[in-house]
Amino acid sequence: MRFFTLHERPGNGGDVIAVASGFSWAAALVPLLWLLWHRLWLGLAGYVVFSVALGLVTEFGGIADPAAALIALAVGFLIGCMAADFRRWTLARRGWRLAGVVLAGSAAEAEARWLHAPENRRAATARPAGAQPSPAAARPGPADSAFPRLV
Template identity: 35%
Template sequence: MAVYTVHGPASYYGTDVRTAPEQLVFVRDGFYFWAFVASILWLLWQRLWLATFGYLVITIAAEIAMWSFGVGSGTRFLVMGVIALLVGLEAGSLRRWKLSRRKWRQLDIVVADSEEAAERRFFERWNAKTARDGNRGNASSPPPLPRASLTQSESVIGLFPEPGASR
């Protein structure tokens, strides 16, 4: 199961998400294979201009440094592979960073098998929240994250061994 973060523009926050759901962006957290295999193309495709510039600066600086020290081709390949691996691992964070720079807000976090399932879960929770609040025309806050409820018979891991115990 993948974790998705749901983002919407700042002007979108506080409006009903059902009016323009195509504006929402779902960003998967995890490893992006295409960002690893073709880093520069993936960065350009996602329109991550600052990240593309940073990637070019780092790779060119690494190549110049390895050339000046007379490093062999195997080590050069390994260093470039590590840089590509880092891009693949941080691709989702780079997309979230771009959205935050554009003043987009994170509306929710959803766990699902696919992006389509994440969309379904997000809108189900959002609709449930608006129905619960009795305010169907204007949802002013994102849906609450699911929380586990504990009964008195269940134990709690951490500093307080019993639910409701004195501190």
């Protein structure tokens, strides 16, 4: 089981994305495809610029191919270590709100546990779209704190 952070889409309380914590083998082994799959455009641009620069330095700077391969593997390992943080940062930059943290076996299970929790179901269906929240609902709660509640 892993910890998943759940992020709510801005303006739509029912849409959530679960981001797994920990190392991502897919991001470490095929970073280009992983960045494309998750639409991390800034990370993709940085990775392409780094790859081109590494290729140019290898070609014209006299760095041996085994050293360049080792550097590329190290960068892939770093991307695998930071993959979840890259996704969280991108979601926050796009306006998604951190809703909570769930311990689950998969992303689908984490999303289902979050959406079926009684307090989350009430919050999503309590007021119609466009309605103003009550003053009690506007107070910071567990989901608004720096350390969201575990479900």
